[in-house]
Amino acid sequence: MRFPKTFAKAVAVVVAPALLVCMTAQSTAAAMVSTARVVAAAAQPDARAAVNAFIARGDVQDVMTRWGVDPEEANARVAALTDEEVSDLAARIEAMPAGGEVVGIIVGAILLVFFVLLLTDLLGLTDIFPFIKKKH
């Protein structure tokens, strides 16, 4: 089921304090302090950062699913990222470069683009055309 973004945010605002309570309660059950917390001792992530990361995992998973990744696979990918990585990713996922992406361009602009890239290739600024011998 998909909710509008604003609704999801509203839910997050309501749920976040509850999560904080759950986390505190949970620490009574299993109170091994995690390696992540010890390693990050210098920049101690607080409970709020943990909640943000929790929400970020859902957001990233949603975007991946929209991009055609199987929901279960999206879950597995997100699960293998640390809180810090996933928060960082959530903030800029739409702008993340994807190696392998094809550039969509209109045919009319192709010739212009070709000459620009030909020039920049000749100058060694770009590396598009295999038939351009570059000065290394």
Add this chain to the structure above:
Amino acid sequence: MGSRSALLVVAIASSMGCATARIHDERSAAPSSPSAPVIAVPFHAQEAYECGPAALAMTLGWSGLEIAPADIVGEVFTPGRKGSIQTDLVAAARRRDRVAYVVHGRDELLAEIAAGNPVIVLQNLGLSWLPRWHYAVAVGHDTTRGAFVLHSGRDANRAVGEATFAHTWRRADEWGLLTLPPERIAATADEQRWLAAGVGLEQAGRVQAAGAAYGAAIKRWPESLAARIGLANVEYAGGDFAAAERSLRSAIAGHPTAAVAWNNLAQLLGERGRKTEAIEAARRAVALGGPDIDVYKDTLEAIERR
């Protein structure tokens, strides 16, 4: 449209994206000079847009995992983006028990290559306003010719001039990724960076591999408290409580005022029914205090209630 311009369109179309359907390439025809030491990395020519899976399969292959790009496409490729995003490579490496270690900048890249560690590099082969994102694997640096040696697209050991590489890499924020066996510490790693990379494996649920990464850290940095806590945590997660206790006691021997070690030992002993010892350890943690004092208090309280 004349046949000449049609040819141009074809040339452009085929060179856009990381498809790199290169029909002939003079540079790849010339093998890199024998003076350049090149890391032995199995080469996989990429299919269509799949430079991400190909690059990852190559560094995983170097690390001892024989794997075809087709086997990891599902873990790395994002159909809606017709490509692979950086974090997907990171996650996929961890899911194969490899430490994902990110490097930035020329100095780190050169240091890792010199140490024999191949580096996946993200390049923007086009321009900032007309990006063409591409992953290649840096396998060598040819100082005599002033070139980096890359496994890229359909070319193995392709020499790319320093300046051109610098331009294409800078447009991708000079991002590089190593996929290391957990025992092999990156050349540019310090204790903090290596352990943070190990935490990634633990996060991915690969506790055995994380344990190996922490174990290597203990050998390299014998004083490390975090490495011992980490090792104890993965031993505990794997159900080896005796080993976890040994690791925690050795952490305490080196760092008697580390409250976190006392707390984790208390938790472990409490669960094993050794209540008196557990309470004593938990009281030490509470007395030492620190940012996690509330956790220590909870531990003590829970043990006393048992």
